[in-house]
Amino acid sequence: MIPNFFKIAWRNIIRQKAYTLINIIGLGSGVAVCLIIFVLIQFHLSFDYFHEKKDRIYRLLTEYHHADSKDIFYGSGISAAIPQGLHVDMPTLKEIAPIYNNFDDQILVLNAAGETEKKFKETSGVFATTPAFFKIFDFPLLAGTSASLKDPNNALITKETAEKYFGNWKNAMGKTLKWNDKDVVKITGVLATVPKNTDFQLKLVIAMGTGFTAGYATSKDWNSTNNSFGCYVLLPSNVSQAYLTSRLRALVKKNHTDGITDSEIAQPLKDVHFDVQSGDYSNKSISPQMIKMLWLIALFILIIACVNFINLATAQAVNRAKEVGIRKVLGSNRSQLQIQFLTETMVIVLVSVIVSLGISAIAIPFIGKVLELPLTAGLLWQADVATFLMAMTVGVTLIAGFYPSIVLSGFNPINALKSKLALKTPKGISLRRALVVFQFIVAQGLIICTLIIVKQMHYFTNTSMGFAKNAIVNISVPGDSIGISKIPYLKQRLTSLKGVEQLSISSDIPAGENTNWGMFYFDHSAKQTDFYSIFKLIDDQYLKTYDLKLVAGRNILPSDTIKEFLVNEALVQKLGIRNPQDALNKEMRLGPRNKGVIVGVLKNYHNRSFKNEYAPMMMTSMAKWCSLTNIKLTASTINTTLPDIEKIWAEVYPDYAFDYKFMDEQVAQFYKQENQLASIYTWFAGVAILLSCLGLYGLASFMAVQRIKEVGIRKVLGASVSGIVYLFSKEFVVLIIIGFVIASPITWYLMNKWLQDYTFRIHIRWDTFAMSGFMAISIALATVSFQLIKAALTNPVKSLRSE
Template sequence: MLKNYLKIAIRNLQRNKVYASINVLGLALSMSCGILIFALVKHHLSFDNFHNNSDRIYRIVTEQHRDNISYSFSVPNPLGKAFRNDYTFGEKVARICTFDDQLITVKQGNEIKKFKDEEGVAFTEPEFFEIFNYPLLQGDKKTVLSEPNTAIMTEKAAKKYFGDENPINKTFKLDNRIEFKVTGILKDLPANTDRRTEIYTSYPTLKSYNEWAASDDSWGGIFSSMQCFVLLRPGISPAQVEKVMPAYVKKYRPTSKNVHHYKFQPLAEMHFDARYSGPMDKKNLWVLSFIGLFLIITACVNFINLATAQALKRSKEVGVRKVLGSVRMQLFWQFISETSLISILGAMVAILLAYVALPYVNTWFSSQISINLVSDWQLMLFIVSLIVVVTLFSGSYPGLILAGFQPVLALKGKLSQQNVGGFNTRRTLIITQFAISQVLIIGMVIIANQMKYAQQSDLGFQKDAIVTVPIASGTDLNKQKTLKNQFAALSGVEKTSLFFRAPASNSNWSTSVKFDNRAEDEVFRVNVKSADEQYLSTFDLELVAGRNIFPADSMRECLVNETFVRKLNLKSPQEVIGKNVSMNGGNSSGPIVGVVKDFHDRSFHEEINPVCITTLAENYDSYGLKLNMANAQATLASVEKIWTQAHPDQIYEYQFLDESIAEFYETESIMLKLIQAFSGIAIFIGCLGLYGLVSFMVTQKTKEIGIRKVLGSSIGSIIWIFGKEFSRLIMIAFLVAAPLAWWLMNSWLQDFKFKIEIKIDVFILAIASTFVVAALTVGYQVIKAALMNPMKSLRSE
């Protein structure tokens, strides 16, 4: 029986190649998106799930309660040691301090090779590798990092730095300052971990690299490079441990208004919690999953529309089968077998499309997602389930319609549109397609507008034509000033400045502040921008009161922004001029000499923070160069030559400021690309659905068109018969899509403190584009029907 079903199904599809091709293409596009989205979601849900006892691994994080609440995945440097010594909650406790973008030098004979390691170097306590499952291929896990100036690295890193030689006991230098000996080799890191650092060094050596970070007395601040991980003992809950953590605040920070709340973040949440810099917010996965579901529903709707449009053509076939003894269930399963064949063909094409698109998805997400049907049983099960669901969802309704034909009416050709479900069913399906497409179009336009707003709005400073060049590690202040003057002498350089962090940066130094010799620190923290007197002119920052700072190498005076003044509840910027501020626990102080107009010091996701600009030269880490873009390439080449001559043992790099600001919205850029792609696919699949409906309408209205033309109807009036039908469907779909899209996108915009308003023109654009797409899709068939010879129309059966 099954063999017979398949044989007949193949014959029917061969006779209706256009019908079969449209269905296969629609299902293939939607299923390929479903496969890619499934692989992407599965990949992210698997992050760090390979560690032993993963349900007991936690990271200690900090909630900082001030005038508002902020979150940090770091803790004060001594906290890990104190927790290990004071309590028995932790079976293992490990601190790890990671420094990104580090210079690694390796001596090979008389040659010194230089490498820039973007993932950096981590100073690590040995227990880190007892908490996490990063297998050691060479060396003893208990002793590899027990001595100072020892290091372990992954196979990949060892290959990079030492080639095919045995890396054990080889040496390398970090930042041209500290030499390490390799004592162990780690297995390469899996793709599904957020820990990408490939070089781990002994924790005691941190004191030689950064004395403050290594200090067990530095409770006064949080260093973003420092993290602390804990493997809790069996039966211990994080809530139990969090109850004792306030003791550290009372003991080590009794007078601070910056109240720390130390929390235990489960390993399973680290990848998804955006508050603590989790790279993938779970809501994005939900959005992608729903888009995939909508695309599959859209393709199934197409199938149903096309199948029912074809049903009348097969009515006599069904009538003959029933007269010869076929029962209703046999006819139903006959149609299901045809549907399953189309679904299987669609899935095969979808797999090929998914393989072709996978490199682009990995590039967009900076991921290493793989599709392997042989080894990935979950993906294989998903594809099989998808075929089954699509087959049953798409084939059941048309199958029941076909199987329910009355044989007498079918053989006489007396079946009407009511016998194949009527227009109302197909109208509902088309409205669903239009609504999904319009939601995606509205979402795409709003995301694009928000991105444009963030990129083109006045940030309060100059971001175009500004290049930042790093100050080489270990460069003294005199050499910094010498290089700055050499850069300034270049004809293509208009302004230069030395500073720590550009006006807008993801990495900042925030500290407590005391105003006008008050007894206590303010409830807010201040974002400190260490910079010379050229900072304002280089970035076109505007003074609203007072004057600019004078040249100095330490904090003699400072500038603050308007938000700083507002946080003090003062009415006028003039009121702070001449008043003293003390920062960083009283280590830096000086009078306020000017107030700068507010500028965005972070992304549009965040409010503008209180800012203090002062001359703390010991913190400078960058040169800022404002270029004349008329001859930028030659100028950049000259800058590189000067920098390289001054630092032959370093690796030169630079970045345009507008590019670094664009990185603030990397996630949004990825989502915009994906929604653009998915919207295009949804619209294309929707066009196939329209084709199905107009085919049905033209078939049913052939004689009506002929009669109208004989009675004198114009071509325009005949076209309007179809036009009003689709216009009504589009308007109903819009009434469904508009409020849903507004709610979804308004929720999305809540992540931005500075955002666009959702205006009516977005909705006008969505509905107008839908009308245009619909008109282009149905236009040919409608005009062809309107131009048909009425004699031919009236003779049609």
């Protein structure tokens, strides 16, 4: 019996090629979207899940309390004194691993004579830590031991990095590197390949206490934090997260200077990858809300695909009425017919799943490239994916096949053989129409979301941030005393180039997320301010280079030490000063000795992304801490000027790799996640539109079959082809408008809530909704026109001959 069901099912599928192809495209696309989203979410959920002690690993976070707001913010940077303080305060914590995560490191490979053989620039992946890190986390070694990190100037290197530096990782042991042209480190261990699904994308792990990290290893500073300095601990099985947090809070409170309200908390390792506010070392975090949204999109698109199948199957019901009638006359009961039609559905679903695997294998690497994730087609060949696909096959077969099987098996054999069937739902909108409306609610919702996100991205790109960002190149120079001492000569050489318009040396760029924050003493006050301010070191050319405007006072004068300050309007307002002129000549002091007077007030510019308000900011000069070169180029000669800059760089800093960044590209990184989100929404909106159009095609096919005699009568009575097409098209337009009316307020609410995350944002306008509705109606009419015109052109003699 069962083999016979499959044989008949396959014959019917082959006989109705067009119908089968449309179903396979629809279901295959829907299942592919679900599969891609499943693989993407599973990849994120697997981050750092491979560590054996994962349930006892915690990250320490700083809890920031702002005096003028009830909001609480969290950051991964902590006070440098906390790790040592915890050792004393909680001796039960055997493993406490301080971590310093460095960026843009210059690595020189040295030969036996200490001479430079190769030079590399590592933008990320260089960490400083202690042996405790490798007792907490599971990163196995191929050679050497992690215990060597207890001694300064030792380092572990990953297999891939060792092969890049030395050709063969086995040659790495005992070799020496120079870190940032200051500290010579010896390779004492080689780490195995680091998994892709970890937030610790290690390349080089240096012993804490090497070079500048020695200050962090012995620090007594409980007040300041550094975003690059963090800490992980391994809790004993009998110690709870709540107890660790309470001890942390008490320890920090006891050692903080009066007036500082910041505190610390412990965060489980399982939450780190999903904490987009505090971030992680891989910069690939994803919010729980985004995961829920992806699941929701997958569910809706799968439902749309199933709706298509239902509509197409019921549209074909009339064509198979005589087959059902004959089967019933020959003795088939209703349950046998239902099993037969479910078997056909299952065969189509199985083929669709195979097609979805092919689509996913092609799409996943592409999506991985756009999202900057190491996604490969190999992720499809996992046990959990096989389980997911089996569940999808069963689920889709039942959801998509159940209703058509009920409809088809319920035909009256006499009416079926006489071709007198009525598939209408009495009173009210038919199920098929309701399903099409649902499809367009989802499709138009995704279209509106995509349009709003794209408009917000356009706003980010085209709205001035208040400073020049085009044709400006940033190059970091060596930050040691020798590197800094060569800056005047570098400036002299670079400014002589024809394509260089302006040049400045500073600590960092005008806008950034990872900036230095601090408190200060104002106007001879004995207490620090109760708010944090961004702190930048600049020279007297910085304002000209970035075209920053003053609203009061003047620019700072050239100086190698702190003497004068520039502040922005936001800082003046925080101090309660209404007139910027009144802030001039007031004293500012950083710590016990670094003091000067305010000589200028800057017009507010966006010193962070558009998500944030203007932050209070102060600028001053201190040449020995400025190592970023800001070069404004003539836009028309950038391609010819950059090679000249590289030649000069090679002369001044021969041991350093030349690496530059364009300012506008760094600003674009602020909105990388939003641009990725826009790409995802665009793809999924496209799939939803495709599937909705297939659903409309199914409904149009159904109407063409059901109302063929009505068309014949209208044509006999003188109706034109265009009149008939208009009459039937009107019904589809009504369905789309109903979907639009339902989708619009829901989408407006959700996107308005999303926009609240941005201090500077667009206003949702009516034209966005109008564009979405117009697009949906245009695409829908283009989809159904073929079927409607075909029905309208049918010879009325042929359609009425059975009467």
